[in-house]
Amino acid sequence: MDKKTLNTLEKMLTDEKAKLEEELSRFAQRNPNNSEDFNADFPQLGDKEDENASEVAEYSKDLTLERTLEASLRDVNKALERMKDGTYGTCKYCNKPIDEKRLMARATSTSCIDCKKLFTE
Numbered sequence: 001m002d003k004k005t006l007n008t009l010e011k012m013l014t015d016e017k018a019k020l021e022e023e024l025s026r027f028a029q030r031n032p033n034n035s036e037d038f039n040a041d042f043p044q045l046g047d048k049e050d051e052n053a054s055e056v057a058e059y060s061k062d063l064t065l066e067r068t069l070e071a072s073l074r075d076v077n078k079a080l081e082r083m084k085d086g087t088y089g090t091c092k093y094c095n096k097p098i099d100e101k102r103l104m105a106r107a108t109s110t111s112c113i114d115c116k117k118l119f120t121e
């Protein structure tokens with residue numbers, strides 16, 4: 001993979017990371033001991049019974065979103081780590097280079113299309 005493509009992909013991943021962290025920080029606090037762990041705030045809407053019910057409903061929605069965003073953030077961080085150690089863009093199953101078009105479409109891909117068909121990421 002040429003340097004220019006790698007730089008483009010690194011920029012995509014860095015932007016994605018910033019976007020995910022921004023989204024998470026809207027409703028969750030970052031764990032000071034683990035930069036990949038966020039904890040959703042419990043919403044405070046009021047003390048009436050229907051307000052309490054809405055708080056619980058909103059909190060459970062936030063927790064689901066938190067888990068989805070955290071999982072994506074971990075994938076992005078792992079991809080950035082692979083760029084540092086030079087294993088980025090190599091299929092984790094067959095060790096062949098992953099098609100650049102595939103990486104452009106999904107910069108966190110860890111397997112080539114052939115292996116993707118055989119295994120699930």
Ligand SMILES: [Zn+2]
Pocket residue numbers: 091092093094095096111112113114115116
């Ligand atoms: Zn492969």
